[in-house]
Amino acid sequence: MLSHIKIIYKKELLDTVRDRRTIISMIVVPILLFPLLTIGFSSFTVSMIEKSAEEVHKVSVIGKDYAPDLFTMVDTSSKIEIVEIDSLEKAINDKKIRAALVIPEGFSKKLLAMDSTFVTILFNATEAKSEFAADKLYNIAVEFRQQILSQRINEKKLNPQIIKPFKIKRDNVAKEKMGSFLLSMILPYIIIILSMVGAMYTAIDLTAGEKERGTLETILASPVPRWQIATAKFLTILTTSVVSTILALASMTITMAYGIMLTKAFVENFAFKITPQMFLIIFLMMIPTACLFSALLMTVSIFAKSYKEAQSYISPLMIIIILPALVSFIPGVELNLELAFVPLVNICLSIREALMGNINWLYITIIFISTVLYAALAIFVTHRMFEKEGVLFRT
Amino acid sequence: MVQALGITKIFDGKKRGKIVATDNVTFEVSPGEIFGLLGLNGAGKTTTLRCLAAILKPNSGTAFICGIDIRKHPEKAKAKIGFLTGSTGLYGRLKTCEIIKYFGQLYGLSETEVSDRTHHLMDILNITEYANIPCDKLSSGTKQKVSIARTMVHDPSVLILDEPTAGLDVITSRALVEFINFEKSRSKTIIFSTHVMHEAEKLCDRIGIIHKGKIIAIGTPDELKSRTSTDDMDDAFIKLVGDNREDTDDAVTY
Ligand SMILES: Nc1ncnc2c1ncn2[C@@H]1O[C@H](COP(=O)(O)OP(=O)(O)O)[C@@H](O)[C@H]1O
Ligand SMILES: [Mg+2]
Numbered sequence: 001m002l003s004h005i006k007i008i009y010k011k012e013l014l015d016t017v018r019d020r021r022t023i024i025s026m027i028v029v030p031i032l033l034f035p036l037l038t039i040g041f042s043s044f045t046v047s048m049i050e051k052s053a054e055e056v057h058k059v060s061v062i063g064k065d066y067a068p069d070l071f072t073m074v075d076t077s078s079k080i081e082i083v084e085i086d087s088l089e090k091a092i093n094d095k096k097i098r099a100a101l102v103i104p105e106g107f108s109k110k111l112l113a114m115d116s117t118f119v120t121i122l123f124n125a126t127e128a129k130s131e132f133a134a135d136k137l138y139n140i141a142v143e144f145r146q147q148i149l150s151q152r153i154n155e156k157k158l159n160p161q162i163i164k165p166f167k168i169k170r171d172n173v174a175k176e177k178m179g180s181f182l183l184s185m186i187l188p189y190i191i192i193i194l195s196m197v198g199a200m201y202t203a204i205d206l207t208a209g210e211k212e213r214g215t216l217e218t219i220l221a222s223p224v225p226r227w228q229i230a231t232a233k234f235l236t237i238l239t240t241s242v243v244s245t246i247l248a249l250a251s252m253t254i255t256m257a258y259g260i261m262l263t264k265a266f267v268e269n270f271a272f273k274i275t276p277q278m279f280l281i282i283f284l285m286m287i288p289t290a291c292l293f294s295a296l297l298m299t300v301s302i303f304a305k306s307y308k309e310a311q312s313y314i315s316p317l318m319i320i321i322i323l324p325a326l327v328s329f330i331p332g333v334e335l336n337l338e339l340a341f342v343p344l345v346n347i348c349l350s351i352r353e354a355l356m357g358n359i360n361w362l363y364i365t366i367i368f369i370s371t372v373l374y375a376a377l378a379i380f381v382t383h384r385m386f387e388k389e390g391v392l393f394r395t
Numbered sequence: 396m397v398q399a400l401g402i403t404k405i406f407d408g409k410k411r412g413k414i415v416a417t418d419n420v421t422f423e424v425s426p427g428e429i430f431g432l433l434g435l436n437g438a439g440k441t442t443t444l445r446c447l448a449a450i451l452k453p454n455s456g457t458a459f460i461c462g463i464d465i466r467k468h469p470e471k472a473k474a475k476i477g478f479l480t481g482s483t484g485l486y487g488r489l490k491t492c493e494i495i496k497y498f499g500q501l502y503g504l505s506e507t508e509v510s511d512r513t514h515h516l517m518d519i520l521n522i523t524e525y526a527n528i529p530c531d532k533l534s535s536g537t538k539q540k541v542s543i544a545r546t547m548v549h550d551p552s553v554l555i556l557d558e559p560t561a562g563l564d565v566i567t568s569r570a571l572v573e574f575i576n577f578e579k580s581r582s583k584t585i586i587f588s589t590h591v592m593h594e595a596e597k598l599c600d601r602i603g604i605i606h607k608g609k610i611i612a613i614g615t616p617d618e619l620k621s622r623t624s625t626d627d628m629d630d631a632f633i634k635l636v637g638d639n640r641e642d643t644d645d646a647v648t649y
Pocket of ligand 2: 437440441442558
């Protein structure tokens with residue numbers, strides 16, 4: 001009995017590894033995706049940070065004669081270039097300048113007279129660079145105001161503490177770097193997608209593909225009970241899914257470990273180590289998930305009559321699966337007892353938590369067991385489908 | 396030996412309602428005999444043969460293959476059958492020898508039996524030179540020969556062939572007919588379906604004419620011709636099918 005399953009499994013595996021599409025989606029993509037993604041992602045953000053720090057912002061100052069001291073401060077501050085311009089708002093919207101400082105007439109005189117006055121900073125809030133330039137101008141203006149204040153306090157011989165009763169300090173206490181936080185949101189999503197994509201072609205090839213090529217009937221005519229054929233096919237699909245998952249996990253771990261060698265900026269912003277414990281937990285979570293995916297893919301594609309039809313069923317299935325996986329992108333959502341029972345959402349969140357180093361064995365146990373149950377249900381449905389003549393010989 | 400006893404198969408055609416594809420089909424074929432199932436497209440030939448091969452479960456009736464009830468022991472019955480159709484395919488990425496070996500294993504042959512049979516069949520079918528070529532790369536004639544080898548790997552007592560010559564060129568078709576006659580001489584029980592009259596006439600010892608799911612006549616080609624007082628198989632067929640010619644593409648629908 002088991003020998004039949006073994007014979008079919010071995011043959012399906014041989015057939016699968018000879019299929020170039022499967023090899024690409026099962027082996028090449030999971031191995032290459034993480035290095036490419038991480039290098040791309042980190043070099044992109046790093047270059048963004050470096051660029052905006054280095055960039056010289058063009059600004060205009062209107063009414064410089066009304067506040068020569070303030071103008072000098074703007075003029076001498078680094079990374080700012082002053083440009084003469086006529087139509088301010090147009091220039092900002094056309095990105096000729098990023099921001100402008102408008103000093104009203106009689107500004108200095110009013111300051112001396114201790115009359116109330118103001119300066120205006122013009123910028124475009126929809127442009128990050130414009131906001132950056134406006135921030136700079138704002139900081140310079142604040143610094144200038146601080147100087148005026150200090151002068152006035154000196155003149156009145158007052159205690160400087162009068163205007164600064166206390167200081168406010170900001171201290172970032174996050175354990176992780178911002179980059180690793182971002183990665184921990186994206187990685188579960190990618191692992192889940194890869195474990196499904198890895199098995200997709202095999203699932204179609206072993207079911208709808210057999211119908212299309214007319215080989216299904218030859219195996220149905222053989223003296224092997226249908227459930228054994230279904231089991232062997234399921235195991236083959238599961239194998240491709242698990243192989244993709246393991247490769248994806250390994251590639252991710254290695255990318256993280258060696259990312260340190262890539263760039264200094266990568267280390268500062270992204271590098272986090274995937275410990276053997278994290279690896280194990282993610283793997284543990286992914287095994288029943290792979291079972292669930294394999295059974296779902298097989299159920300959907302055994303129903304189809306052709307490769308094409310199967311693909312058209314799998315696309316919506318993909319979206320249904322991606323939606324809960326997206327939950328790991330929502331920073332506010334945290335694992336709780338109810339969510340621990342929601343299929344795929346629970347897997348995503350538990351992987352995210354594991355990557356951030358929060359390991360809660362109670363949740364892990366609940367999630368593992370509930371996913372095993374969902375997978376068992378899906379495997380049962382697949383086998384039922386495989387017994388149905390209306391499905392196998394759909395017209 | 397094959398006995399079909401009142402095989403009735405009803406499909407649940409979504410739009411067309413219930414389709415009675417075969418209706419109480421009964422016949423018997425002895426070892427060393429070629430029985431032809433002759434009928435128009437949609438008459439119920441494929442359904443009958445699939446039921447005999449235990450690929451489909453009849454709604455009522457059963458069949459005995461070498462005395463084994465297909466309802467009670469479908470796997471045992473299947474082990475006695477070689478099943479081939481004109482539309483069955485091959486695993487394109489597997490080599491010819493791998494396919495024959497695979498089916499040999501599925502039919503429970505030992506390792507030496509598998510390799511003996513593989514060599515023997517490749518030899519008599521003249522496909523030894525293609526042993527290590529993936530099936531995708533073979534011509535359609537060679538593919539059908541590989542399919543024959545696949546069907547015969549366990550040396551089945553019963554051969555069920557559903558329009559096996561469909562889509563074949565004359566030479567391959569002739570080779571197949573020779574092969575069927577050769578197996579007949581080895582006392583195999585052979586059931587063969589076709590919608591080509593002269594093919595049935597030439598090859599079959601007895602013919603069953605199936606129309607709208609029902610067997611409407613059984614006899615040797617000569618009997619059928621004399622019963623309808625014609626000397627041509629086409630005419631005999633048309634006379635037997637008679638007035639029921641409208642909607643021939645469909646079985647009776649309710
Ligand atoms: N799987 C199926 N589902 C629904 N109807 C079917 C199915 N297979 C065959 N039929 C219908 O049963 C009838 C007999 O078909 P078939 O046995 O294939 O005839 P033949 O082989 O003689 O051309 C046809 O009307 C066909 O449409
Ligand atoms: Mg047919």
